[in-house]
Amino acid sequence: MGPYWKPDMPSTPSDWIDVRILSCPAASEFLGLLDDPDVGGVWEDGESLHLYWPTLRWSSERLDRVRLTLRRLRGEEQLLPEIRIDSLPHQDWNRQWAESVKPLRIGRRIVIRPSWEAAEVQADHVEIVLDPKQAFGTGHHATTRMLLEWLETLALDGATVLDVGTGSGILAMVALRLGAVRAVGFDDDPVAVECAQDYARDNRFGEELTLGCGTLARGERFDLVLANLDAATLTSLTDELAVATGRRLLVSGLLVDQRGEIAEGFARAGLYQGGVRELDGWTAVEFLRADACDGPES
Structure with missing residues (x-):
C-alpha cells in the first residue's frame, strides 16, 4: 500500500467509512480539490484510492462532494470512476498501518523502505529511508515508479537536477544517489516541503540538495528536469519547464490519452518527444532540447 498520509485515526473506539474510488486519476489534485x-x-x-471518514461525519452530502470533485477532474464527457463504500469497525489502525508498509524495490537497484523495516541491499544499491507522511511520492504509485525506473537508466554523473512538484x-x-551533483526540488505545498526536508535529513543529504516552497520561475537551466504533475499543471508550466531544461525533461502524471496534447505544447516550446513509458494506464514522457547531443532513452 502507498499512503498519501498516515491515517490520523484516534485511539478511542470509533467506526469508519471507507470510500474506495477505483482508477482515480490525478489523486493528489483530487485531494486538494476535495479539501475536506x-x-x-x-x-x-x-x-x-481509499478515503476514511468517521461514521458519525459521513453523509450523502459528502458523497455528492466526492462525485462533484471527480467530475471537475474528469470533465463532463468522461464517465466517473466506480465508487465503493464500506463500513469498518474500530481497529488498531496504527499497528495495521505500520505492518502494511514494507520495503519497496524498484528497478534493479532502488530500495525504498520505512525506518522500522530492514532490507537487504548490495553495495551498488540506492537505499532511501522514507516513512510515509502527508506528502505525495512514496514510489508505490505508477507515476513515481516510472520516473524512478527511468532515472536508473540515465548517466547522471555530474548532472544538475530540478524536481518540480x-x-x-x-x-x-x-x-543524487545515482550520481547527480546537485538537485533542487520545490513544491507549492508547505506540508510536503516540510516532509521532504525531514526525509533529506533522515537520509543524510547536505548542501547538494535544496528543497523549498515556491513556484517555477525563469532562470537557471538544469541538465535534467523532473515533473510528476497532472496534465493541467504541466500545460500551464510548459514554457517555464522548457526554459529550465538544459538537456532532458521527464514528465509523468499523465493518462495515456493526454500525451499527445502535452507533446504538442512542448514541441512549440522547443522540446521534442523522446522515449515513452506506460504503466497501469499512466504514461511518462521524455522531452529533449533540439540541440541536445543525447538520443532518446526508452
Whole structure:
C-alpha cells in the first residue's frame, strides 16, 4: 500500500467509512480539490484510492462532494470512476498501518523502505529511508515508479537536477544517489516541503540538495528536469519547464490519452518527444532540447 498520509485515526473506539474510488486519476489534485478537513486518512492501494471518514461525519452530502470533485477532474464527457463504500469497525489502525508498509524495490537497484523495516541491499544499491507522511511520492504509485525506473537508466554523473512538484523529494534524492551533483526540488505545498526536508535529513543529504516552497520561475537551466504533475499543471508550466531544461525533461502524471496534447505544447516550446513509458494506464514522457547531443532513452 502507498499512503498519501498516515491515517490520523484516534485511539478511542470509533467506526469508519471507507470510500474506495477505483482508477482515480490525478489523486493528489483530487485531494486538494476535495479539501475536506474531516477526512481521517487517505491511502492508495494499487489502482484504488481509499478515503476514511468517521461514521458519525459521513453523509450523502459528502458523497455528492466526492462525485462533484471527480467530475471537475474528469470533465463532463468522461464517465466517473466506480465508487465503493464500506463500513469498518474500530481497529488498531496504527499497528495495521505500520505492518502494511514494507520495503519497496524498484528497478534493479532502488530500495525504498520505512525506518522500522530492514532490507537487504548490495553495495551498488540506492537505499532511501522514507516513512510515509502527508506528502505525495512514496514510489508505490505508477507515476513515481516510472520516473524512478527511468532515472536508473540515465548517466547522471555530474548532472544538475530540478524536481518540480517534488512532494516527498524522492526523485531528487534518488537522482543524487545515482550520481547527480546537485538537485533542487520545490513544491507549492508547505506540508510536503516540510516532509521532504525531514526525509533529506533522515537520509543524510547536505548542501547538494535544496528543497523549498515556491513556484517555477525563469532562470537557471538544469541538465535534467523532473515533473510528476497532472496534465493541467504541466500545460500551464510548459514554457517555464522548457526554459529550465538544459538537456532532458521527464514528465509523468499523465493518462495515456493526454500525451499527445502535452507533446504538442512542448514541441512549440522547443522540446521534442523522446522515449515513452506506460504503466497501469499512466504514461511518462521524455522531452529533449533540439540541440541536445543525447538520443532518446526508452
